[in-house]
Amino acid sequence: MSAAEYREHPSQPVPPGRILRYGFRERLTHWLAGFSYLYLLLTGLAFWSPWLFWLAIALGGGQVSRMLHPWIGLLFIIAVVQMFFLWASQMGITDNDRAWFRSVGHYIRNEDEAMPPVGRYNAGQKLLFWGFFFCGILLFLSGLVLWFPEYIPWSLRWFRYIAVIVHASTALLTIGLFMIHVYMGVFAERGALDSVIYGDVTEDFAKRFHPAWYKELIGSAPRRK
Amino acid sequence: MSQETLRIQKISAHAGSIPGEGTQREFQVCKLIDTTTCIGCKACEVACMEWNDLPFGETVFDNTYQTMPETRWNYWNLILFNEHERDDGTLMWLMRKNQCMHCADPGCLDACPSDGAIVQYTNGIVDFQQEHCIGCGYCITGCPFNIPKFNPETKRVYKCTLCADRVGEGLEPACIKSCPTGCLHFGSKDDMKFLAETRAKQLRDHYNFSNAGVYDPPGVGGTGVIYVLHDASEPENYGGLPKNPRVPLTVKLWKGPLKWLGNVAMVGGLIGLFVHYLRFGPKSREEEFEKKHEGEQP
Numbered sequence: 001m002s003a004a005e006y007r008e009h010p011s012q013p014v015p016p017g018r019i020l021r022y023g024f025r026e027r028l029t030h031w032l033a034g035f036s037y038l039y040l041l042l043t044g045l046a047f048w049s050p051w052l053f054w055l056a057i058a059l060g061g062g063q064v065s066r067m068l069h070p071w072i073g074l075l076f077i078i079a080v081v082q083m084f085f086l087w088a089s090q091m092g093i094t095d096n097d098r099a100w101f102r103s104v105g106h107y108i109r110n111e112d113e114a115m116p117p118v119g120r121y122n123a124g125q126k127l128l129f130w131g132f133f134f135c136g137i138l139l140f141l142s143g144l145v146l147w148f149p150e151y152i153p154w155s156l157r158w159f160r161y162i163a164v165i166v167h168a169s170t171a172l173l174t175i176g177l178f179m180i181h182v183y184m185g186v187f188a189e190r191g192a193l194d195s196v197i198y199g200d201v202t203e204d205f206a207k208r209f210h211p212a213w214y215k216e217l218i219g220s221a222p223r224r225k
Numbered sequence: 226m227s228q229e230t231l232r233i234q235k236i237s238a239h240a241g242s243i244p245g246e247g248t249q250r251e252f253q254v255c256k257l258i259d260t261t262t263c264i265g266c267k268a269c270e271v272a273c274m275e276w277n278d279l280p281f282g283e284t285v286f287d288n289t290y291q292t293m294p295e296t297r298w299n300y301w302n303l304i305l306f307n308e309h310e311r312d313d314g315t316l317m318w319l320m321r322k323n324q325c326m327h328c329a330d331p332g333c334l335d336a337c338p339s340d341g342a343i344v345q346y347t348n349g350i351v352d353f354q355q356e357h358c359i360g361c362g363y364c365i366t367g368c369p370f371n372i373p374k375f376n377p378e379t380k381r382v383y384k385c386t387l388c389a390d391r392v393g394e395g396l397e398p399a400c401i402k403s404c405p406t407g408c409l410h411f412g413s414k415d416d417m418k419f420l421a422e423t424r425a426k427q428l429r430d431h432y433n434f435s436n437a438g439v440y441d442p443p444g445v446g447g448t449g450v451i452y453v454l455h456d457a458s459e460p461e462n463y464g465g466l467p468k469n470p471r472v473p474l475t476v477k478l479w480k481g482p483l484k485w486l487g488n489v490a491m492v493g494g495l496i497g498l499f500v501h502y503l504r505f506g507p508k509s510r511e512e513e514f515e516k517k518h519e520g521e522q523p
Contacts, residue, residue, distance in 0.1 A: 046338075047338040048338070048484070048487070049484070049488065050238040050239055050240040050338075050340060051240045053238060053240070053338070053339070053340050056359075062339050062357070062359035063359050063380065065359070066359040066360055066361050066380075067360075067380070108501070108505070110505045110506070110508050146361070146362070149361075149362035149363075149365045149366055149375075150362055150365060150374070150375035150377075154295070154371045157366070157371075157473075160365070160366040161366065161473045161474075161475045161476070162475065163366075164336070164363070164366055164475055164476060164479050165475040165479050165483070168479050168483055168487070169483060172483075172486075172487045172490065172491075175487075175491060175494075176490065176491075176494060179491075179494050179495065179498060180494075180498070183498045183501075183502075187502055187507060188502075188507050188508050189507070189508050189509065190507050190508070190509040191509065205509075208508075208509075209508075
């Protein structure tokens with residue numbers, strides 16, 4: 001959505017003092033990705049370690065988990081591609097983002113006033129987006145090979161050899177991103193989880209975490225109150 | 226049956242100890258295949274299907290003496306044929322009975338993610354337990370010999386059992402029993418190694434096969450099936466028998482260092498985030514605090 005749409009958002013009224021941050025399509029896509037990823041994570045971890053194989057049993061048994069994992073993977077990659085079309089244009093890394101990364105120590109210590117002004121997404125969120133996008137593509141391609149290993153002829157067995165290591169390593173990278181994402185969204189930035197469920201945030205939230213975005217929205221339009 | 230579980234020394238994807246590891250003393254069993262006396266009659270192929278009650282599958286005629294291109298989920302024993310031209314222009318018909326090699330370090334078992342789907346008995350036989358198989362096909366990737374085969378109907382993987390059911394009762398595998406030329410032998414690994422080396426020496430000393438030797442690849446810890454070859458320096462001539470088979474490097478990396486690295490990183494990450502929360506807390510607290518005290522005069 002463009003800045004104008006966030007200001008007007010005729011389809012979704014928000015209470016006074018609040019700002020629309022995520023439209024319906026954005027929220028739907030996020031949760032399609034979120035729930036499919038959660039299933040992939042749990043079944044994937046079951047296949048990753050004998051200590052966690054009970055996860056596959058709890059989710060319907062090893063055979064069921066093996067059968068559904070690739071199909072849910074298709075849902076996940078659909079969501080990732082959808083996200084690309086929704087957000088890629090807003091995820092370009094700018095000089096401001098590079099400055100953000102240089103002072104990431106302040107961000108970690110919750111000294112947000114020392115951070116460069118952030119637009120709709122901070123550099124960490126952009127990193128998360130591109131990390132999930134590229135890992136998602138790699139997981140999809142290697143996952144296709146692992147879906148049908150019996151159809152890979154012996155002469156092309158290198159595909160299988162590469163796929164097992166690529167699938168596991170990229171999955172691990174996404175797990176790191178996922179842990180930070182859930183931590184930030186649920187625990188660290190209060191209001192963030194609500195924003196991706198209901199769509200809107202308080203003006204305080206916008207001012208504090210995305211001042212440049214807030215300025216862009218409010219500075220160019222009369223405040224509705 | 227306790228007697229059965231005591232015979233297990235390796236279990237795929239198993240968290241915990243292995244019931245039979247070091248508890249029973251047993252011979253390593255071994256099948257010896259002397260390719261120099263195999264006539265390619267395929268009695269072993271038929272015996273394998275009969276004993277294991279495998280359904281008959283279509284054969285594929287390709288103008289050679291080979292039944293089909295490669296083993297199938299329901300065809301575990303296949304004689305591979307190759308017409309090999311020697312340097313002096315003469316021809317050799319190389320016949321190699323191909324089946325699971327029953328590696329001491331089985332790549333299929335390393336790669337398997339399902340608890341108990343692949344076991345190795347204390348006598349060295351590597352056996353698939355289809356009731357625990359989830360059909361992921363990682364064993365297909367782990368095997369350096371292209372042996373495990375997927376059945377699309379049951380979505381599980383099958384291969385030669387070395388007739389573990391017969392061997393457990395003191396019988397030889399069905400293929401051994403059927404061989405008319407005596408090119409197949411079965412016994413303890415030590416005995417079979419001795420027999421094989423003796424035969425290879427005979428071939429070198431008396432039959433002008435100066436490169437004759439025994440195939441017992443060390444890259445997979447040795448195998449429970451060994452070959453006598455006319456020319457052990459070129460095993461590839463025998464239907465693509467790999468010269469130095471190993472469990473694929475990426476499988477080793479994935480199940481070894483990457484697993485450790487990943488587990489440490491995941492657990493460390495969780496601990497790190499928890500400690501961060503305790504130390505710094507959520508980002509919004511100051512705002513809430515300010516808001517709460519907004520109306521108050523200092």
